[in-house]
Amino acid sequence: MSDDLSTEQTEQTDTSSVSTDPTLTDQSAANAAARRKRRILISAATAVVVLAAAGGIAAWAANEPASSPSNAAPETTLTVALQLFPENLDIRSTAGAALDQTLIDNVYQPLVSRDPRGKILPSVAKSWTVSQDALTYTFALAPDAAFSNGDPLTAADVVWSITEVTAKQYHDYQALASVGSVTASDEHTVVVKLKQPDPTLLYNLAGRVGLVFDQKATNDRKSTAIGSGPFQVSSFKPGATLTLTRNPKYRGDPAQVGTVVFKLFSDTNAIVNAVQAGTVDVASIDPNLRSQVQNNTGYDLVTGFASDKFTLAFNNRVAPFTDLRVRQAIRYAIDHAAIVKAVGGGKTLSGPIVESDPGYQDLSGLYPYDPAKARQLLAEAGHGNGLELTLRIASFYGSTVTDLLTSQLAQVGIKLTVKAEEFATWLKDVYTNHDYQLSIVDHAEARDFYNWANPKYYFGYDNQQVQQLYQQATTAASEAEYASLLQQAARIVAQDAAADWLYNPTPTIAVRKGVTGVPTDSTSSRLDLTDAKISK
């Protein structure tokens, strides 16, 4: 059985190392070179042993294995700690931000890319034009683009990749609802025609639905990956490590580090321990454990922003949440400042849109912390003698927030029972079957307001005005109009107390001194490591 795995791995390395025209002479030359290198390595090793004291020799030996043609600097490995890990590498079908984080921009490239604030950047397409009526997008592809297996990346690959998303209902395919047709007008030009204007099209194409795959590749996409990015997957050990190495076929400036290792840690404490021990280069730190890392002079602590919205979801379809007063009472009863303090870092959030997304406005004036008002509203709603509610939450979120929430709600007469359960159970009961009263979920994705316009979503929030505004927004002719319509819709959702938005965390990342070029914003959803560099 273990043969199967090794064959897969060999195949994978084969495909990635085969040059465009492999000939026998090349092969034997390569073998000879390898033998030579091995001999050199052995003698180098001997030299190091004999002359260990001589620093110059050691430096020479360290430089020796550099085989990269572009620079003679020693190869470096960047180790990144992850707490959520890709379940597999099939980014077209499998959910999970860890896939976007590790693979997009690094291994797979979207047609266009984006920065954490949503600014659209060139990627596979080096430039693009939009017609006057905003219905036709023409993308000019980088002419020398190629996949890591050597296949050239052509317009046909782009057309195939994007049309497959809708045809096969891949992850997030709804994001392409406005697309009428995708065609190749020549080998390096792709034309996307829309049914109606879509101010979010480029943003969406910069995500999963815009990823470009090799139409001719036949690799197993669950365990291997062939993309056009600066890195290629060299090994994937489920539940342990994902190793990327520099893609020699990459058309742009080569990646600065030779290898990236994403390593799974079981919990936030384990990550902090790894930083203490100095075994990782980049790690996201639980803000509450900051103090443990602060004194470690080997690391810099940097903060950025994230689009995570920790949301206290109400099941709007069932009693008592069908009563606006109950929903309002809960919003009044929550002291958001105390929650932010308890989680150790972040911002209060009073509506469904975060500051870095279009449509944001400060809605904190709507439901300030006011327990007296909450009690009064509950009494009016007929719950003056108390109300018992159950909150179902996936166990990996921990209990800091739920403990605090339980005591805050108790003060207004709501007895909260917290049921922490496995994510799979939560997915089935709460998310799929809507069998819940309250839940807490980190809605981590940026620009996800559409959930409030979808009455079938687990929020069960059904407001036609919001749905209409959202519909208008998504077909708006300009980004500005899109943002202003979203703003209106978001205000209604917040006023309606369709949920309570607990907080927006501020991610803290420990970066080893000497490591540069690591992004600091929205790192749990995208982590482009092209420019990451280790100087020591």
Added chain:
Amino acid sequence: MVRFLVRRLALLVLGVLGASMVIFLVLRVLPGDVAQLIGGTKATPEQVARVRANLGLDRSLPGQYFDWLGGLLRLDLGRSLLTNQTVSSALAERFGVTVPLTVLAFVVTALVALPLGIYSGLRHDRRTGVVISFVSQAMAAVPVLWTGLLLIVVFGRGVGLLGVLPSNGFPDAGWAEPLAAFEALLLPALTIGIIEGVVLLRFVRSAVLEALAQDYVRAAAARGLTRTGALLRHGLPNVGLSLLSVSALQIAALVTGAVVVESLFNLPGIGRMLVGDVGSRDLTKVQGEVLFLTTVVLVIGTLVDVAHRLADPRQKVEAS
């Protein structure tokens, strides 16, 4: 003897078959499935149904079971629903952690149980013997998890009071760094070994007491052997066989201990993989892994039975 072997083998096969059925059914009771997990919090019910069909999870339960069983007969444990990796290769990858961990834990168990058990048996009427017996009784009630946390607090490098041993993870290079790998397994092995050791200690102690009460041990002592000498030369060989059976049962406890301890110490072994796979509802993988572990325990049990039979002439008489 041949009839005995055939009967034991048939029992083994029946045991594995029964286990396969129980494992399969119990896993189907778990709420949620891998298709929902793959779809995540953005998937429509149609998308989830599509994934389910692609993975063959929409087939009838008996159909799925017999497919799996058919694979087992060809010694094929199946493939992961998530990664498409074969279960056997996933197991093989993790062997290097769990097998040494279990062996090491067993060594610790023996090192705790044998000397202390014999000593406290010999001194059963003295203060030291009573203290050992009492402490072991109390410690046998301590959960493995708690022992592990305690050991980390005292010995864990970077976190513990003494901070002498690593308590988090396994070297990336694995056994290519033998010293680091061995060090990484020490605290986990101690965790399981101490708890299992005190359990076994009590069996050793009562075996010693039983042996000491035998006439031939007393006779040997009367002939001038020391009590310890009589016990070791004549007593233990006669009662030791029952200890062999108990140790076989303990293998099962060691395996379950490994599941807990690997998660606690962040070791990339079979136990932690199993916990993760249950969480992600990768059922074909979980059932393959659990069945494999069950089979290992059953096979060891059978081997011990056979060894018992070979070593103990009394059983031959009873059986024929």
